[in-house]
Amino acid sequence: MEPNTSNMQQQQPSTCLEITMEVHRVVPPPHKSTIQKLKTRLKETFFPDDPLRQFKGQPTRKKWILAAQYIFPILQWGPNYSLKLFKSDIVSGLTIASLAIPQGISYAKLAGLPPIVGLYSSFVPPLVYAVLGSSRDLAVGPVSIASLILGSMLRQEVSPINDPVLFLQLAFTTTFFAGFFQASLGFLRLGFIIDFLSKATLIGFMAGAAIIVSLQQLKSLLGITHFTKQMGLVPVLSSVFHNIKEWSWQTILMGFCFLVFLLMARHVSMRRPKLFWVSAGAPLVSVIISTLLVFAFKAQHHGIGIIGKLQEGLNPPSWNMLQFHGSHLGLSIKTGLVTGIISLTEGIAVGRTFAALKDYKVDGNKEMMAIGLMNMVGSSTSCYVTTGAFSRSAVNHNAGAKTAVSNIVMSITVMVTLLFLMPLFQYTPNVVLGAIIVSAVVGLIDIPAAYQIWKIDKFDFIVTLCAFFGVIFISVQHGLAIAVGISIFKILLQITRPKTVMLGNIPGTDIYRDLHHYKESMKIPGFLILSVEAPINFANSTYLNERMLRWIEEYEAQEDLKKPSSLRFVILEMSAVSAIDTSGIALFNELKRAIEKKGAELVLVNPLGEVMEKLQKSDEAGDFMRPDCLFLTVGEAVTMLSATIKGQSSNHVV
Amino acid sequence: MEPNTSNMQQQQPSTCLEITMEVHRVVPPPHKSTIQKLKTRLKETFFPDDPLRQFKGQPTRKKWILAAQYIFPILQWGPNYSLKLFKSDIVSGLTIASLAIPQGISYAKLAGLPPIVGLYSSFVPPLVYAVLGSSRDLAVGPVSIASLILGSMLRQEVSPINDPVLFLQLAFTTTFFAGFFQASLGFLRLGFIIDFLSKATLIGFMAGAAIIVSLQQLKSLLGITHFTKQMGLVPVLSSVFHNIKEWSWQTILMGFCFLVFLLMARHVSMRRPKLFWVSAGAPLVSVIISTLLVFAFKAQHHGIGIIGKLQEGLNPPSWNMLQFHGSHLGLSIKTGLVTGIISLTEGIAVGRTFAALKDYKVDGNKEMMAIGLMNMVGSSTSCYVTTGAFSRSAVNHNAGAKTAVSNIVMSITVMVTLLFLMPLFQYTPNVVLGAIIVSAVVGLIDIPAAYQIWKIDKFDFIVTLCAFFGVIFISVQHGLAIAVGISIFKILLQITRPKTVMLGNIPGTDIYRDLHHYKESMKIPGFLILSVEAPINFANSTYLNERMLRWIEEYEAQEDLKKPSSLRFVILEMSAVSAIDTSGIALFNELKRAIEKKGAELVLVNPLGEVMEKLQKSDEAGDFMRPDCLFLTVGEAVTMLSATIKGQSSNHVV
DSSP states (O other), X not given: OOOOOHHHHHHTTSOOSOOOOOOOOOOOOOOOOHHHHHHHHHHHHHOTTOTTGGGTTOOHHHHHHHHHHHHOTHHHHGGGOOHHHHHXXXXXXXXXXXXXXXXXXXXXXXXXXXXXXXXXXXXXXXXXXXXXXXXXXXXXXXXXXXXXXXHHHHHTTOOTTTOHHHHHHHXXXXXXXXXXXXXXXXXXXXXXXXXXXXXXXXXXXXXXXXXXXXXXXXXXXXXXXXXXXXXXXXXXXXXXXXXXXXOOHHHHHHHHHHHHHHHHHHHHHHHOGGGHHHHHHHHHHHHHHHXXXXXXXXXXXXXXXXXXXXXXXXXXXXXXXXXOSSTXXXXXXXXXXXXXXXXXXXXXXXXXXXXXXXXXXXXXXXXXHHHHHHHHHHHTTTOOOOEEOXXXXXXXXXXXXXXXXXXXXXXXXXXXXXXXXXXXXXXXXHHHHHHHHHHHHGGGOOHHHHHHHHHHOHHHHHHHHHXXXXXXXXXXXXXXXXXXXXXXXXXXHHHHSOOEEEEEEOTTSSOEEXXXXXXXXXXXXXXXXXXXXXXXXXXXXXXXXXXXXHHHHHHHHHXXXXXXXXXXXXXXXXXTOOOBOHHHHXXXXXXXXXXXXXXXXXXXXXXXXXXXXXXXXXXXXOSSSSGGGEESSHHHHHHHHHHHHHHHHHHHHO | OOOXXXXXXXXXXXXXXXXXXOOOOOOOOOOOOHHHHHHHHHHHHHOTXXXXXXXXXXXXXXXXXXXXXXXXXXXXXXXXXXXXXXXXXXXXXXXXXXXXXXXXXXXXXXXXXXXHHHHHTTTHHHHHHHHHOOOSSOOEEOOHHHHHHHHHHHHTTOOTTTOHHHHHHHHHHHHHHHHHHHHHHHHTTXXXXXXXXXXXXXXXXXXXXXXXXXXXXXXXXXXXXXOOSOOSHHHHHHHHHXXXXXXXXXXXXXXXXXXXXXXXXXXHHHHOGGGHXXXXXXXXXXXXXXXXXXXHHTGGGGTOOXXXXXXXXXXXXXXXXXXXXXXXXXXXXXXXXXXXXXXXHHHHHHHHHHHHHHTOOOOHHHHHHHHHHHHHHHHTTTOOOOEEOHHHHHHHHHTTOOSTHXXXXXXXXXXXXIIIIGGGGGGOBHXXXXXXXXXXXXXXXXXXXXXXXXXHOHHHHHHHHHHHHIIIIIOXXXXXXXXXXXXXXXXXXXXXXXXXXXXEEOTTSSOEXXXXXXXXXXXXXXXXXXXXXXXXXXXXXXXXXXXXXXXXHXXXXXXXXXXXXXXXXXXXXXXXXXXXXXXXXXXXXXXXHHXXXXXXXXXXXXXXXXXXXXXXXXXXXXXXXXXXXXXXXXXXXXXXXXXXXXXXXXXXXX
């Protein structure tokens, strides 16, 4: 960003003080009032996507239509819906239904809820999402991690076995709060909160959660009846090996066979995405075959646990079960917050991934409101926390889903199941449900991604490890909290300890770059050129002060050998200082004084708009605004100031 | 930072594709192993001042001496101590003693402790500090704000009137924890934690605390006997006006006279720093005169409250009073943490201020250990929390203190008082102590500084207001917590919403600057040049993705009117991106794909060392490292790429 200065450099050798070159003045940015600035800032913070820009300049009628379409995206694509699209949607809808039914039953059991609640949750929420959601690929329903968290957190206070009604009430209340938090985040445009769950955190967290979920399945896979209620790796394994007498070989054999079958089906579909239906259909096939086996051999009398009788009929209303008072309210709110945010993260990430693949847009805040409302409606129709599941959405996408109608098809299929097919599940063995869960969560362990993180950023990898080990050894929510805490701590550390870099001139040019990075760059005698690479604020101004004084001392110590006090100018390149506060401004005043005591001068280069403005306001004496202390580029500063030095020394000789 | 490109620009009009200009390659930084990087990072984080550099290359004997001097700074200046220095120190020592005695008694009462504890605390801690501390001007003793916080927090659980022994035990335990936290922060080199108390926070907090402290003095200034135990503005004022019958006119008259006298003395010294002894001596003079008046007129029988009989003798040991168990342990730890950090902030700030005035250095982490050890020793010798007080240190400095010997002189004076002069204080009226406190804390309200903050940074001013109103309406510790929370929230917000700026060319040069800031700068057709002004990480990569796509859309919308899809290159100027993590790297991959879908190309300019390295590691295909996608300056990028466009279009014509 330097000027065309070939003529300047030719002039340098002359001792004449008046130089005729054109220097580019640093000007303050155009004036803006505080209100205007606040407005810009608020807009950039809360409306960076400028959601209302399509409304601008439209007639009133059109505005109403746009608003309705904004709230109900179904009005956008509904009118153009065609039979061709419906053909695609019906195939994908039936495919995800065949996955949703066994998974729904399994995940409900994982959460400690009656299996039928999992089916209820695959009926109402997809319908709500089809009307409100803007993703075309999201397949809505219960997911493993939210189920795990909900179950493990509520179980801390209430036992689902001893007190099933209270547990169910708490689960619905939690679902309500989860939905409420999700919708509020979207409505208040605070969606960026989920960004604090970094990719590194999520990869570690998911892998840990997958292991915890799989460990829980050892109960049904081994046929153990007395199983620990805790979640951690240690208590579960000790419980498994202390109850070795309860292991049932029939169950183990059956579980092993179906697990191998499911994992192989998964492997086939991973290898050939066209064969998506293999892994999509495998769970339902497993359920049917295993149920038939149990029915045929009366295996329930030979140590194989079965689901048992299930109620028929659609979702009963559950708003009377929501509890907004009592001693467990705090627990419901906390659990709602954690499950809400976790399931929101999954839903939004899934939506964004497939939107990017098909090149359409998903509005994060609008999606949050859709998912939130879906859960609030769900909580009063006997559903627990649902969101867009990654595995099911991938199947939906591969099966050719075109719109949210595939969710409606799935929903209707589940409805038919609820109305007429429930008795068929009576003999379904628990061990198959366990195998279905394990084969589903194995995909959450993403070793290549973890390796990639290790390769790129060691610190991020530590975050991943903390999330992983925190989840498996401490608890799901604490592991998550630790990882998020470390991530934020890293950012704060970057801010308190910003980099300052010494710049040198790349010979033959006007370019100044990091001396350590570009080995050919050279120091310029008499000048110390530093670049500050962060916003300056209260958290780092003390550090920057000390660090810069140390730069100066080190410079002087090196130069000492030659001649005393050769340092004439300290140039601060401020292109990377994007913001400053009052402590930062105070830093410049202190630094100026300290540098002047050492007989040198402080020169600022390219302060950005906001910094420039604040420096000007604080600087009544105009010390920083003097044209010989403020330059637009390092090159111009060095050229001009060297000329001054030479001019002075030649005067001195005269 | 652009090259000397006058020859390039002349070549631009030619249609020849091969350009003979020299382009400066972007190179990765020199290789460093993970361990080396970690070492550098840890050093910059915890040892930015490089405290051990003086030890390098010294013989072993010298190293031992340096180490001893490092731990006990008294060994550094002690051997050269002279009679001349002692003359200065004895004057300043006596001056601060005359201030320390009445203030010690007053502040102890403010904390709800027996008055004599204030004198004990002015005896032992200054001696400890004289040996360990590195500031020459710090005058050590109890201070108003720490006394207020200690008193108000402990009073939440224990009453100093009903249960004085327990209260005293808790105060000493709190002092121990405060010292322990202070020393630990220094020892673990976590001193930067106090930087999170920004100047804006402190100004608001100090002003609020001064008002709270003054309100508490209404009890003694008005002679009220039934006073509220709460601290807030509302309960105190309501208590004052509900007990209007208890007001004693003798007390009010006496208080008013002495308050006016003290404030005038303060005013004189503020105007003429040479008359520092006026305000320094005024409190002692007030105490003597008022005591004599009470004694002469037997005023204690006419509604004027007096201190009463005080014990003679030096500090009794109190290590047996420290309580490390029991139900109040949590309270002691919490109070210790808050008072420790607050008094540390004051002590360090005072030390740094006077060190900068006299041009010597104070090592923050070493000071923390000195202050911490001083409080730990204090807690076992009947002292409560002490630190370097701003007002007393200013008097010390003005009185000509040269070394920490002035603290020793003060300490000995206090000792003499404790041994022989205690009976004289028996008739000292409480109202004078109240007046002394009010006149001392008035100086904490710094309206000009608050106005300066308002002028420079409106957001910082909001932080100041929050701290101020939080302290006077909620509570001292909550007000502080709110202000710190808002300050950190502001930083996190800056990170989640970094600025992206569109750059334009300043005509006739190779300089590229913000289009909105430098009005003369111009867009270059076919190019969208964006500058990202923050490190890229998980908290902002989603936002940056959306924001940059919106920049591109807006660019296309504007250009649309002329010709379709004229955008050829999106140039990202990365000079201000000082760090990146895996989410940031993922952002570049996504962005590249999205931009290519629009038929344009992504070009990076000047990625810094760390960013360069990580991009290279993640980029197996070498997409970002291609020389036509990576330039050292925007100028070179634009020149080279325009040549490419022209070359292509001329080929097209052929």
